[in-house]
């Protein structure tokens with residue numbers, strides 16, 4: 001592996017490290033079923049992922065019937081989060097090469113962080129099941145702070161918790177790129193995730209098609 005010119009690297013989770021859409025779809029469809037609504041297809045769910053659980057459920061409800069508001073929505077959200085937590089017991093697959101590449105970066109002394117819009121409780125449970133928890137020295141979910149991606153302070157908090165220094169972001173959608181730009185750090189985009197727009201239009205510094213290409217991509221990034 002070529003030298004990694006960053007002290008810390010921060011990762012998005014869904015669509016970057018794990019192909020979580022099938023689990024998310026299962027949880028969402030169980031919730032929709034409880035509300036006597038029709039299930040959504042996987043592609044539809046993928047087009048709704050990326051802005052956190054509240055936005056996800058709102059989009060799913062809008063696509064399947066009348067909007068819910070106030071306590072009705074809060075009740076549905078509470079139920080969705082419980083089901084989502086349960087469904088995270090059998091997590092979907094890590095993308096190929098993720099564990100090995102993260103371990104290699106860690107062995108090389110790079111501090112690793114996670115900045116996801118998924119709720120923190122579910123994120124930590126998933127990391128535990130996937131055996132990745134020990135690799136991440138800082139984890140921020142979508143409900144850890146009062147702000148979340150695309151707000152750069154979400155990413156900034158993770159970088160600060162990792163101890164600062166030269167940092168890079170790795171993600172799959174516009175929120176990741178925007179958070180990185182706001183935080184003033186360079187960004188690698190993966191092309192296999194849930195970008196919701198052509199990956200070339202995300203505005204990332206480098207795009208990779210395979211996670212194991214990350215170390216080489218980091219070496220090509222501009223230094224912040």
Ligand SMILES: O=C(O)COP(=O)(O)O
Nearest residue numbers: 013014050051052116117
């Ligand atoms: O839960 C979401 O909406 C997406 O999560 P991500 O930030 O890990 O892609």
Ligand SMILES: [Mg+2]
Nearest residue numbers: 012014015172
């Ligand atoms: Mg993502």
